[in-house]
Structures are given as structure tokens and as C-alpha cells.
Amino acid sequence: ISSSLSLVRSHDEYQKTADWLMSQTRHRPQVAIICGSGLGMLADTLKCQDSFAYSDIPGFPQSTVQGHAGRLVFGELKGKTCVCMQGRFHMYEGHSLCKTTFPVRVFKLLGVETLIVTNAAGSLADSLQPGDIMIIKDHVNFPGLVGLNPLSGPNDDKFGPRFPAMSGCYDKGLRCLALDIAKQLGVASLMQEGVYAMVGGPNFETIAEARLLHRLGVDAVGMSTAPEVVVATHCGLRVFGLSLITNKVVKSYEDSESVNHEGVLEVGRLRSHTVQQLVTELISRMEINNNNTINTAV
């Protein structure tokens, strides 16, 4: 914990990255999307793209996980300006939590007001099958509960309060809208709301851990998302999250199946079209307060 505190970033560092991006693209995004494992294709839907390798963006961490390309893509989607992370950062890669969530505060400084987070997750709920899509209603941030929180360290009041509420962190209006869109697209049978839990990873769960999570009321488990959502909520972003269920978490000693990352990516590919349709429609129909679409001065 003490080593992660020493890695806290200053407001200037976030600002420098935001200023650099604004000097390189005319897009002024209203919506940011973080793509989960195998879900990077969401960026392909953006029109008039400007894209940047993470390695070229000052201050940005690097992606090291297969299925996370490491590109930031700006573009237009259904009349809204978006920025899309093709690849996120995970704690298990060795990044501090400040690093894993660095882009979220940069997005805030770019003028983003809504964050869409997606992830690949294993299901604990009997009602969630591989290929289903869970709208995240709430989360359990296991690393956060024991003090591994991206907000640890001196609070930056310019971003948000010392003690932010998290009770309504997944926006109810957007959740209802997504369920409505699922009905219209004819995929309502694949979708339900549920609770996501973040564990540190990188190993998948033991059977005892899976049973514990199940008893605690967790519907799906993964190794990401919660820190990003905590930082986004702290700085006042509206959040929508979805988990693509890529596997059942093994809960029985009789079960000979085991999960692997290639299988996770494969389900991402199989469901890519549906996830893309859902997110596109959600962005199309969501209300945006600001209308900073393009900066003609650059």
C-alpha cells in the first residue's frame, strides 16, 4: 500500500496528457469507452478516427495483456464524440492503481461526462451463461475493501471529495435504457442486471473462492473495472458498465473444466457484434448535457 501511495499523480500530470491529446486531435469527447478483454472491436465503429498508440501518449501506461491492443481511438458515433481505450490496465500487470485509472481523469479533463466500462467476466450466478451480457448494477471492490484503492493518498479536491459516495455509481437511467435497447434488438434473453466483483488476479478462482463469492451474492467476477469506476464516480462522471460472460466459474470439485484466457477472448469475438450494437444504440440514445463535439481552433 505504501508503495502505491508514492505513485500518486499530480493534477499537472493528468493535465499535461490531456493538453497533449487536445493538441493532436480536434475531437472533444463527451463519452469514453473502456474495452474489456476481446472487446476492442468497439473502437472500430467510430467514424473520422484519430488514434494514438499508448506508447506515444505522454504519461500513459502501457498495455501488456493479450487482447488489449494499447490504442486510444477518438471518433464520432451517432452524432456523439467518443474516445475509446482499446486495452485497459490491470493491477496484476504490476501497475499501481493510480496508473490503472490514469486515463479516467484524463478523460474528465478532456470534457468527457459519461464513461462506459466493459469487461470479460466469469459467472457465478446459475442464470448467467457464457455469451450472456450482464449490466453491472453494483460492484464489490475486493482490493478496495482492504485498502488497495486508487483514491488512497492525498485527496485532489479539484477532482472530487475526500469521501465520495459509491451507492449510486452505476447510473440507473442508463441501465434502464440498455435493457430497453436489448428488447428492441431482440437480445433481451441474453441480458440481465447483476453484481460484479473485482479480485486482484491474475490467477482464476479456486473452487473454494468461487463458492465464497457465490455465497456473498456476486454474479460475475473479473480482475478490473472497479478502480476505474471508483475514480470516475469520484470526479463526477456518469458510469455505465457491462460484463460479457465468457465462462462459468468452476464451483464443483466434480467439474473437470477449467477456464483460460484464450477461451475468454474467443467468447468476446463471438459476441462482438451484439456488444457493439448495444453500445452504439446506448450512445446514440443517451442524453448529453454539453455539446463540445469538435474544436475548430486546432
Ligand SMILES: O=P(O)(O)O[C@H]1O[C@H](CO)[C@@H](O)[C@H]1O
Ligand atoms: O477485465 P478485462 O480487462 O475484460 O479482462 C478479464 O479477462 C482477463 C482474464 O481472461 C482478466 O484481465 C479479466 O479481468
Ligand SMILES: Nc1nc2[nH]cnc2c(=O)[nH]1
Ligand atoms: N477472476 C476472473 N476473471 C475472469 N475474466 C474472465 N473470466 C474470469 C473468471 O472466471 N474469473
